[in-house]
Amino acid sequence: MSDLTKLTIAELKEGLLAKKFTSVELTKAYLENIKKANPELNAYVLVTEDKALEMAALADKNIAAGKARPLEGIPFAVKDLYCTKDIKTECCSHILDGFTPTYESTVTQNLWNDGAILLGKANMDEFAMGSTNKNSYRGNVVNPVKRAGEDTKLVPGGSSGGSAAAVAADLCAASLGSDTGGSVRQPASFTGLVGMKPTYGRCSRWGMIAYASSLDQAGHFSRSVEDSALILNSISSYDEKDSTSAQKEKEDFTAKLNNGLKGMKIGIASEYKMEGMNPDIEKIFDETVKKAESLGAEIVDISLPHTHYGAPTYYIISTAEASSNLARYDGVKYGLRECAQGDSLDDMYSKTRSAGFGPEVKRRIMLGTYVLSSGYYDAYYIKAQKVRRLFADDFNKAFSQVDAILTPTTPNTAFGIDEKLTTIEMYYNDVFTVPANLAGLPGISIPAGVDSKNTPIGMQILTPRFAETEMFRVAYALEQEIKFDRTKLNYR
Amino acid sequence: MSKVSNEQIKKIASLARIQVSDEDVVELSTKMTEIVSWVESLNEIDTENVEPMMAVENSLQMRDDEVKDDNISEEVLKNAPESKFDFFAVPKFVE
Numbered sequence: 001m002s003d004l005t006k007l008t009i010a011e012l013k014e015g016l017l018a019k020k021f022t023s024v025e026l027t028k029a030y031l032e033n034i035k036k037a038n039p040e041l042n043a044y045v046l047v048t049e050d051k052a053l054e055m056a057a058l059a060d061k062n063i064a065a066g067k068a069r070p071l072e073g074i075p076f077a078v079k080d081l082y083c084t085k086d087i088k089t090e091c092c093s094h095i096l097d098g099f100t101p102t103y104e105s106t107v108t109q110n111l112w113n114d115g116a117i118l119l120g121k122a123n124m125d126e127f128a129m130g131s132t133n134k135n136s137y138r139g140n141v142v143n144p145v146k147r148a149g150e151d152t153k154l155v156p157g158g159s160s161g162g163s164a165a166a167v168a169a170d171l172c173a174a175s176l177g178s179d180t181g182g183s184v185r186q187p188a189s190f191t192g193l194v195g196m197k198p199t200y201g202r203c204s205r206w207g208m209i210a211y212a213s214s215l216d217q218a219g220h221f222s223r224s225v226e227d228s229a230l231i232l233n234s235i236s237s238y239d240e241k242d243s244t245s246a247q248k249e250k251e252d253f254t255a256k257l258n259n260g261l262k263g264m265k266i267g268i269a270s271e272y273k274m275e276g277m278n279p280d281i282e283k284i285f286d287e288t289v290k291k292a293e294s295l296g297a298e299i300v301d302i303s304l305p306h307t308h309y310g311a312p313t314y315y316i317i318s319t320a321e322a323s324s325n326l327a328r329y330d331g332v333k334y335g336l337r338e339c340a341q342g343d344s345l346d347d348m349y350s351k352t353r354s355a356g357f358g359p360e361v362k363r364r365i366m367l368g369t370y371v372l373s374s375g376y377y378d379a380y381y382i383k384a385q386k387v388r389r390l391f392a393d394d395f396n397k398a399f400s401q402v403d404a405i406l407t408p409t410t411p412n413t414a415f416g417i418d419e420k421l422t423t424i425e426m427y428y429n430d431v432f433t434v435p436a437n438l439a440g441l442p443g444i445s446i447p448a449g450v451d452s453k454n455t456p457i458g459m460q461i462l463t464p465r466f467a468e469t470e471m472f473r474v475a476y477a478l479e480q481e482i483k484f485d486r487t488k489l490n491y492r
Numbered sequence: 493m494s495k496v497s498n499e500q501i502k503k504i505a506s507l508a509r510i511q512v513s514d515e516d517v518v519e520l521s522t523k524m525t526e527i528v529s530w531v532e533s534l535n536e537i538d539t540e541n542v543e544p545m546m547a548v549e550n551s552l553q554m555r556d557d558e559v560k561d562d563n564i565s566e567e568v569l570k571n572a573p574e575s576k577f578d579f580f581a582v583p584k585f586v587e
Contacts, residue, residue: 102567214547312531334571354511385544440548
């Protein structure tokens with residue numbers, strides 16, 4: 001039998017239903033891989049072995065009884081930001097030490113209702129703040145992909161770095177991440193995977209630990225576009241517990257996978273070829289555009305004039321919202337408390353928060369507090385919200401001309417863990433991904449080629465809000481044409 | 493270009509309930525000045541007559557305000573570092 005742990009969900013479903021292997025066998029194979037690889041990669045911060053085997057046994061029963069649900073027996077890793085009932089959830093922060101939710105997030109509950117299996121909680125940048133996974137209290141994650149002929153440890157991207165590494169290293173079939181400014185699409189691009197962020201409101205945020213509420217959205221990693229659509233089928237739902245959740249009928253996101261690109265208009269924006277960008281990425285971008293054209297799509301030049309301002313706009317809005325969201329960590333309700341005899345309530349707050357938050361989280365809380373403080377609110381926060389509207393307007397205008405927009409996912413490929421980037425260089429990592437969060441659009445990154453060092457390059461497809469079915473259609477057509485073979489990457 | 497002074501850093505830190513050492517104040521002042529001057533690039537954009545966009549405009553759903561999960565104080569307090577008499581417990585304070 002071929003290596004089970006490398007198969008797609010679609011292939012696994014087929015094998016499970018044909019009883020070629022059981023979910024318990026599959027789960028054990030992943031657990032075996034985790035034991036071997038996780039000490040080096042640090043993709044999982046918690047492995048729920050007993051729970052996984054118990055869920056797998058139940059899945060096998062359902063399959064045997066002919067009652068298989070859509071994701072029956074498929075093992076997942078879940079970012080440590082989703083509240084999982086009775087299973088430790090710390091958002092990879094010291095301040096949430098030992099936090100064990102008494103309830104389940106809606107998105108994960110949807111997965112379990114469809115028969116999926118929890119293998120464990122995945123490492124991440126603390127409170128989802130970062131593009132490297134180096135800001136985790138639980139240590140950095142190592143990208144399973146390495147450069148040809150080099151042993152340099154690369155970042156997996158972030159903030160969902162553990163979720164990406166787990167799929168790339170065959171430590172699960174697929175995984176959940178979350179995407180506030182590119183935290184699924186950028187690591188997918190750095191690890192040679194498919195990574196998808198749904199429309200804002202498509203998935204419930206209930207039980208997801210908040211970073212920036214107007215931008216946060218669930219997301220997921222998979223080995224194929226079809227898998228990505230299958231996962232969205234499961235995790236999307238209207239939820240009255242999230243007031244921003246969209247009241248949409250359930251739809252089958254795989255419905256148009258085979259429709260091809262004939263008759264579609266795909267927009268290309270010159271603003272997505274930036275100065276200082278890796279030339280290999282520009283080359284793959286041009287090639288991908290040609291492929292879309294060869295498949296019958298009409299390529300249309302569009303303009304997204306504010307692209308360059310996405311990163312600063314994002315940093316004002318996200319840090320402002322974060323400073324408010326993270327005010328709840330005060331040593332009273334959960335997690336860490338630092339308090340000495342005789343300390344005042346205020347001493348307890350500030351001691352707890354100083355000990356509990358890492359440097360990047362503190363920096364972002366401070367920036368957010370600054371842009372919201374009196375005298376600066378209009379100049380920074382309101383200004384950024386106005387620019388945010390211009391982003392939405394840019395996209396509305398573009399989507400009056402085209403069905404989808406094709407862009408590179410990132411301006412760079414995976415870089416070394418020890419490479420020094422300035423804060424602003426680091427923030428520019430997100431330049432191509434933040435616009436979708438600002439405008440609430442769905443976006444997907446698919447692997448489209450490699451750079452001169454054989455590290456993967458991702459291309460991003462954006463569509464109008466709630467047009468995920470069309471987005472998967474474009475992504476699938478390109479995937480079939482590109483034929484990216486992730487087994488040809490170099491792995492550690 | 494706006495400079496974020498040491499005094500401002502101390503004020504922000506106290507608002508955010510984060511302690512910073514004197515060394516940190518200097519470093520944070522430099523870093524924040526750098527970031528703030530970067531975000532000030534937004535001033536190049538004319539936003540006269542543009543309405544601020546608070547959030548993606550999904551139509552927000554109204555629902556009745558009713559209790560659906562009563563009697564869960566034990567669950568609510570389960571993760572508290574300290575609780576007493578069915579309440580969160582904090583250091584004594586008088587204001």
